[in-house]
Every structure is written in structure tokens, then in C-alpha cells.
Amino acid sequence: MIRFLLRRLLGAAAVLLALAALTYLLFYAMPGDPAQLACGKGCTAPQLAQVRHALGTDQPVVRQFWTFLTTLVAGHSFSTGPSTVWCSAPCLGYSYQSDEAVTQMLLDRLPVDVSLALGAAALWLLLGVGTGLYAALKPGRWRDRITNTVILTLGSTPVFVMALLLLMGACVWLQILPFPNYVPITEDPAQWAQNLLLPWLAIALVSAAGYTRLTRAGVLETLNQDHIRTLRAYGYPERRIVLRHAVRGALPTVVTVAAMDIGLVLAGAVFTETMFGLPGLGKLAVESASTVDLPVVCGITLLAGALIVVANTVADLLHAALDPRVRI
Amino acid sequence: MDSQTTSAGTGIGAGGGAAGVWSRLWARRGGRAAVITVGLLVLVALTAPWLAALEGQNPNSFHDTLLNSATGGSPNGAFGGISAQHWLGVEPTTGRDLFARLVYGSRVSLGVAVGATLGQLLLGLLVGLAAGLGGRWADALLSRVTDLALALPTFFFSIALLAVVPQSFPRPLLLGLILSGLGWASIARIVRAETRVLREREYVAAAVLTGAGTWRIARREILPGLVAPLATYTAIVLPQNMVAEAGLSFLGLGVRPPTSSWGQMLSTATTWFQVDPTYVLIPALTLLVCVLAFAGLGEALRVAFDPKAAAPATRRRGRTIAVPPPAPAQPGPTTGEPAARAAAAAVTTLPHEKGEAQ
Numbered sequence: 103m104i105r106f107l108l109r110r111l112l113g114a115a116a117v118l119l120a121l122a123a124l125t126y127l128l129f130y131a132m133p134g135d136p137a138q139l140a141c142g143k144g145c146t147a148p149q150l151a152q153v154r155h156a157l158g159t160d161q162p163v164v165r166q167f168w169t170f171l172t173t174l175v176a177g178h179s180f181s182t183g184p185s186t187v188w189c190s191a192p193c194l195g196y197s198y199q200s201d202e203a204v205t206q207m208l209l210d211r212l213p214v215d216v217s218l219a220l221g222a223a224a225l226w227l228l229l230g231v232g233t234g235l236y237a238a239l240k241p242g243r244w245r246d247r248i249t250n251t252v253i254l255t256l257g258s259t260p261v262f263v264m265a266l267l268l269l270m271g272a273c274v275w276l277q278i279l280p281f282p283n284y285v286p287i288t289e290d291p292a293q294w295a296q297n298l299l300l301p302w303l304a305i306a307l308v309s310a311a312g313y314t315r316l317t318r319a320g321v322l323e324t325l326n327q328d329h330i331r332t333l334r335a336y337g338y339p340e341r342r343i344v345l346r347h348a349v350r351g352a353l354p355t356v357v358t359v360a361a362m363d364i365g366l367v368l369a370g371a372v373f374t375e376t377m378f379g380l381p382g383l384g385k386l387a388v389e390s391a392s393t394v395d396l397p398v399v400c401g402i403t404l405l406a407g408a409l410i411v412v413a414n415t416v417a418d419l420l421h422a423a424l425d426p427r428v429r430i
Numbered sequence: 431m432d433s434q435t436t437s438a439g440t441g442i443g444a445g446g447g448a449a450g451v452w453s454r455l456w457a458r459r460g461g462r463a464a465v466i467t468v469g470l471l472v473l474v475a476l477t478a479p480w481l482a483a484l485e486g487q488n489p490n491s492f493h494d495t496l497l498n499s500a501t502g503g504s505p506n507g508a509f510g511g512i513s514a515q516h517w518l519g520v521e522p523t524t525g526r527d528l529f530a531r532l533v534y535g536s537r538v539s540l541g542v543a544v545g546a547t548l549g550q551l552l553l554g555l556l557v558g559l560a561a562g563l564g565g566r567w568a569d570a571l572l573s574r575v576t577d578l579a580l581a582l583p584t585f586f587f588s589i590a591l592l593a594v595v596p597q598s599f600p601r602p603l604l605l606g607l608i609l610s611g612l613g614w615a616s617i618a619r620i621v622r623a624e625t626r627v628l629r630e631r632e633y634v635a636a637a638v639l640t641g642a643g644t645w646r647i648a649r650r651e652i653l654p655g656l657v658a659p660l661a662t663y664t665a666i667v668l669p670q671n672m673v674a675e676a677g678l679s680f681l682g683l684g685v686r687p688p689t690s691s692w693g694q695m696l697s698t699a700t701t702w703f704q705v706d707p708t709y710v711l712i713p714a715l716t717l718l719v720c721v722l723a724f725a726g727l728g729e730a731l732r733v734a735f736d737p738k739a740a741a742p743a744t745r746r747r748g749r750t751i752a753v754p755p756p757a758p759a760q761p762g763p764t765t766g767e768p769a770a771r772a773a774a775a776a777v778t779t780l781p782h783e784k785g786e787a788q
Contacts, residue, residue: 117581124582129594258725260673262680262696263714270703270710369583373677377700387586388681391593399590406583414581 110418114411121407122174126167129400153198170195194404195397197390204401207386214284214382218305218374219367221298223360225306230313231356237314238321239344249314257311265304265377272300282378301378305371309363313356320352327351354425358417365413369406454734461730467723475536482530485517489534490688493525504705518712522702528712531690535713538691539720542605543672547664549610550617550671555656557614558621559648563629573622579615587612588674592683601685605678609671617667620659628655658735665728669721676717692717 145153161169172178173193189196194204237249272279282300285293324330325348333343370384379385383402390398455461474481482488493516498506504522512519518528561572588608595604628634634651642650678684679693680700687694695713703710 117578120578121582125587128587129590254725254729255722258669258721259718260676260721262677263718266696266700266703266710266714270707274704274707370586372585372589372681376681387589388683391589391683394593396594399586399593403583403586403590406586407581410583411581 106422107419110415114415117411118404118408122171122404123167125400125403125407126170127163129396194401197395197397199390199393199395200398204397207398208383208401208405211381211383211386213286214375214380215368215370215384217287217294217298218301218371218380218382219364221295221302222305222309222367222371223364225302226309226313226363227356227360229306230310231317231352233310234314234317234352235321235344235349237318238325238348239341249318253311253314256307259308260373261304261308261371262373262377264308265301265374268300268304268307269377282380284380298380301371301374301380304374304377305367312359316355316359317349317352320355321348324348324351354421357424358421361417361420362410362413365409365416368413369409370402451731451734455730458730458733460726461734464723464726464730467719468727471536471540471720471723474533475540478533478537481533482527485515485527485529487516487527487530489526489530489690491526493520493527495525501705504702505709512708519708521698522706522709528695528709531695532692532712532716535690535692535695536716538602538685538689539672539675539693539717542602542609542675542691543668545602545606546609546613546671546675547668549606550614550667551660551664553610553614554617555621555660557618559625559652561618561622562625563644563648563652569622572618576615576618576622579612580619582612584612585674588678589681589683592678601689602691605675605684609674613667613671617660617663620663621656624656624659625652628652662728662732662735665724665731669724669728672717672724673721 169178173189173195175192178189178193189203189205192205194208196203197207200207233249233253237246269281273281279296279300282297285297287294321344325344330343330347333347334340370382370387372384372388374380375382375385376388383405386398387402387406389395390402455465498504502523505520505525507513507519516527516529518532520527521531557572557576561569561576564572591608592604629647629652634647637647637651675684675691676693676696679686679691680697682697685691685694687698692713696710696717699706699710699713
């Protein structure tokens with residue numbers, strides 16, 4: 103267990119380091135001047151030189167990358183014209199466009215993504231596992247066919263199309279909900295939930311399909327095994343066999359995939375956030391990409407990579423914990 | 431934990447040749463519908479100029495007279511200005527013909543999707559074959575690179591790259607390059623796993639004994655065995671690429687006006703969904719139908735290539751046939767075990783499930 107953890111952590115660290123190098127090379131060592139981009143339009147020559155010095159782009163690439171890494175671990179000071187700003191430990195750089203440390207910008211946005219991920223995950227698990235169990239409990243050719251069609255349709259819908267349709271349906275035609283406008287949970291939990299309902303639904307509806315499949319397949323596979331046959335022979339009711347015993351066959355896969363999916367949403371649900379105007383990481387990514395705010399873009403890419411790597415590791419651990427056949 | 435039996439691994443390969451697969455594909459109603467829809471889509475993309483000419487419109491001329499200046503430029507008439515001249519109505523604020531934009535947009539949407547898919551296949555095949563047939567070190571190195579590529583937050587990368595590359599670079603080409611450059615890894619993984627299985631077969635050993643070179647073995651002995659998994663996987667990644675293009679253009683980072691693609695149309699449509707819902711629904715439903723058709727095609731292909739699933743799944747209470755347990759889809763730096771499970775997981779993956787685009 104410990105060895106596995108260590109190996110996984112080392113592997114994750116290696117992946118993150120490679121990711122950082124790749125991100126850095128792509129965005130800072132590209133032809134085109136990041137200093138010019140960071141400084142913005144109407145930047146005078148001395149300002150440009152100052153920014154270039156502040157960014158360190160007047161130095162060789164390898165040295166720049168080293169500075170980038172040490173900045174990440176030890177912090178760094180950035181001069182913003184008249185004053186100097188200290189950017190503390192996990193420092194991802196400084197955005198000259200919004201005059202803020204990137205780490206702080208990301209931390210400000212994270213609660214939105216946490217809200218989004220947790221609510222959506224609860225919904226998609228409920229929907230997906232529920233329909234999967236239903237499909238496994240009540241087999242039948244037509245029911246299977248209908249479930250398959252619905253699953254394929256929902257699962258194939260691009261999330262931005264789903265979001266648009268939900269928005270049009272609920273807010274314009276039926277007018278049962280106001281247009282979402284994010285309220286932090288600390289301010290008003292009821293408003294928070296109401297405003298996040300549509301975003302949750304959008305993500306949950308397109309994601310649930312996969313869980314229906316996993317649950318159904320897992321349960322049906324387990325139903326074929328000997329211990330279930332024994333239970334049947336003892337005369338256990340079928341419903342109890344499915345809900346008590348066969349579910350366990352589906353559990354490890356469902357939990358594993360859910361952990362990875364939650365990681366993905368945490369890293370920024372770009373479309374859902376853009377569509378519903380939620381101020382999360384995904385929206386920030388798009389905004390900073392369209393204004394070419396490189397430090398922010400770079401920071402989000404790294405954070406997203408880190409979250410995905412962590413989610414994958416957690417998924418593997420959970421899988422091993424739930425399924426003793428998996429050796430770690 | 432998975433055995434190494436996939437359709438190719440068990441030596442079934444193309445399952446009775448192309449004709450057999452085709453007839454099995456056609457025999458199912460779902461497969462037939464998917465093939466026809468995809469065929470129609472390709473036909474529309476190929477004949478776009480003639481279709482627009484048939485309507486008597488082109489995608490780029492403005493029609494101010496059809497717009498209501500009082501509402502900020504929404505089209506006159508019901509359903510977004512649908513009329514005998516403008517079959518699907520006109521675009522708000524510009525009055526450009528939507529049917530013409532839609533059919534021309536199919537060229538970009540389909541072109542980028544096909545181009546990106548071909549790029550991914552080519553890169554994936556090269557890397558996968560090299561890892562599968564190469565020595566231990568080549569395999570270790572390439573597998574690590576593949577793992578890394580799988581762990582990349584690809585969607586954020588493509589957003590960032592699209593932002594950094596200058597606008598003068600042709601966007602559809604850039605989209606194709608970015609999507610293929612970031613999306614080859616899962617194909618490489620499948621190809622490597624399958625190659626590892628295939629190269630242990632007697633007929634490959636026989637080819638080695640005849641003194642055939644690595645390249646010849648790859649081409650003549652291994653490639654035919656890869657047809658089945660790759661064809662199925664292609665039908666899965668193609669709609670993913672289509673959605674990715676649409677999504678990036680939707681965010682305003684991909685194709686921009688005056689060029690149209692379905693994602694670009696959706697992007698401009700979002701500001702109008704209260705006033706002119708038709709404008710939103712047209713590209714949204716078109717995209718949905720196409721993605722569905724490809725998803726259906728992927729599903730049908732998987733069944734057509736897999737003789738075990740040839741009979742429709744029927745079961746009585748508690749007795750089950752033909753529901754292959756899907757292995758967990760594991761993108762990310764897993765242990766690089768000779769996983770046929772990547773292939774098994776891939777073929778049971780829904781188009782959007784690669785995630786990130788949420």
C-alpha cells in the first residue's frame with residue numbers, strides 16, 4: 103500500500119513536472135513576445151523592458167523555467183511599476199492585466215467549481231445508478247431498447263447544446279426558473295442551490311448515461327456469478343439480490359469513474375460556466391485565453407493537470423479499496 | 431485484471447472481410463439509419479455550393495431589408511424569417527442566409543473532424559506500432575510519452591494554443607492540427623496493446639522467419655488485425671472531434687465569421703435565444719443529429735465487427751448473455767500494463783465521455 107502510494111506520488115510528480123515544462127515551453131518560449139502580451143497595448147519601450155525583466159524573458163529559456171519552478175515552491179516578488187508585490191509560496195505568476203497574483207485568482211474561482219462538481223456528481227450518480235439499477239431489475243427487450251436510445255442520445259449531446267436547451271426550456275419557454283446568477287453558499291444556501299440547479303442538470307444529464315451503462319453492465323455481470331446462484335437457490339427475493347449483492351459488482355467501476363469525472367469538473371467546466379455565467383475556473387480560462395493573459399492561462403492549465411492527476415490517483419486508490427481483486 | 435481478448439486479439443480481425451461487416455452493419459435498423467445519415471452529411475458537405483445555388487443564396491451576403499431594426503436586428507416574420515427564399519431563415523443583425531451558412535458550415539465541421547481524426551490515427555498508429563514492435567527501451571519511452579499525453583488537460587491546452595497562435599493562421603487548419611496533436615494518445619495505446627498481442631501469433635513469427643523487415647511486418651501482418659478496433663474507435667473519436675471543433679468555435683476561439691461552422695453559428699446564436707429561438711435550434715439540432723449518427727455508427731460498427739454480439743442481447747430474468755463488462759475507462763498515467771483494457775474501455779465509451787469539455 104505504502105509502496106504503491108509512493109510510486110503513484112512519484113509518478114504524479116513526474117507527470118506534473120513534465121506538464122509544467124511543456125506548458126512553459128509552449129506559452130513562454132513561443133515566437134511572439136510574452137512581455138508584449140503581458141504589458142498590453144499602448145506599452146512604451148521602457149515599460150516593455152521593465153516587464154521583460156520582471157518576467158525574466160530577457161534570460162535563457164532553461165533559466166526561465168528554473169525561475170518558474172522556484173517561484174512555484176518558494177514564492178517570488180513582482181514589480182508592478184511603482185510598487186513591488188510579494189507572491190507567496192505556491193506562486194503561479196502574476197497577471198499584469200488584472201494586477202493580481204494568479205494563485206489568488208484561481209483560489210477565488212475554486213469554490214464555484216467545487217459547488218458545481220459536488221452537486222452535479224450527486225445528481226448524475228442518482229440518475230445514472232438509479233436508471234442502471236432499474237434497467238438491470240426489469241429486463242425486457244423494448245425497455246432495453248428505449249433505455250439504450252435515451253442513454254445514447256443524452257450521452258452524445260454536447261454539454262453546451264444541453265445547457266442551451268435547458269436555458270431556453272426552463273428560463274424562456276416555461277419560465278419556471280430565473281436566469282442563473284451565481285450566489286455563494288455562504289451568503290444564501292437556498293439561492294445557491296436554485297441558481298446552480300440548471301448547471302448541475304446540464305452536466306448530470308450528459309454524464310449520467312455513462313453511469314447507467316456501467317451500473318447495468320456491472321450488475322448483470324455479477325448476476326451471472328455463482329454466489330448469486332446460491333442466493334437464488336436459497337430463495338432470496340430477486341429485488342434483494344440485486345439491490346444488496348449485485349450492486350457490489352458495479353460499485354468499484356462506478357466510484358472510480360466518478361472520481362475521475364469529478365476531477366474533470368473541478369478543473370473547470372468550461373462550457374457550463376460560460377453558458378450560465380458562473381465565475382469559475384473554466385470561464386476564467388476562456389476569458390484569459392481571449393485576452394491572451396499568459397500567466398493565468400498557464401496557471402489554469404497547470405492546476406487542471408494537477409487536479410486530473412490527483413483525481414486519477416484517488417480513483418485508483420478507491421478502486422483498489424473497493425475491489426480486493428485489484429492488487430496495488 | 432482483464433484478459434487480453436479483444437476482437438482483434440482473438441484473431442477475429444475484420445470478421446469475414448469487409449463485405450461481411452458491411453452486410454451485418456446494414457442488417458440492423460440502427461446501423462442502416464446511422465450509415466444513411468452519415469452518408470447524407472458527407473453528401474451535403476461535398477455539394478454545399480450547389481445546394482446553396484439551388485436555394486439561390488450565398489452564405490456571406492447581407493440582407494438588411496429582412497431585419498427589424500426596432501428589435502436590434504432580429505429577422506422579420508415567424509421562425510427567424512423562414513420563407514421560400516430563405517429556407518431556414520436569416521441571421522439576426524446581418525441577414526445572412528442560414529441554410530447557405532449551415533451547408534457551408536458542414537464543410538468546416540466535417541472537414542475539421544475528419545482531418546483531426548486522420549491526424550490522430552496517423553500519429554497514434556506510428557507511435558503505437560513503434561512501441562509495440564520496437565525494443566524494450568523504445569517501448570518504455572514511447573509508453574511514458576503516451577501516458578503523459580493522456581494526462582494532459584487537452585481542452586485547456588487547445589484553448590490556450592488557439593489564443594496564442596496569431597489570427598492570420600487559417601483557423602480550420604489550426605483546429606485540425608491542435609486536435610490531432612493532442613488527441614493521438616488513446617489510439618497509440620490501443621495500437622500498442624493490440625500489436626503486442628498480434629506479434630505473438632504464429633503467422634507473424636512465420637513472417638519473421640521468412641526474413642521480412644519490421645516495416646513489412648507492420649504493414650502486411652499487423653495492420654490488418656488493427657482494422658476492426660481502429661474502425662470502431664474512429665467512429666467514436668470522429669464525433670468527439672466534431673464536438674470539440676464546435677465547442678471551441680462556440681467559445682469564440684475557433685472558426686470566426688464570416689466563415690461558418692456549426693459551433694460558430696451556435697456561438698453567435700446564444701445572444702439571441704430569447705428573441706430568435708429558431709436561430710439557436712437549427713445549428714444545435716444539426717450538430718446533435720450528426721453526433722448521434724456517428725455515435726450510432728460507432729455502436730453498430732462495434733457490433734458488426736464482434737461476432738459474439740451478433741445476436742441481439744436477449745435475456746430472461748437473471749440469465750444474461752452478451753453484455754460485455756466494460757473495463758474502467760482510465761485516461762491518465764496508469765501503470766502502462768499491456769492493457770487490452772484501454773481498447774475494451776474505448777469501444778464502450780460514449781462520445782463525450784472523454785470529458786474535459788464539460
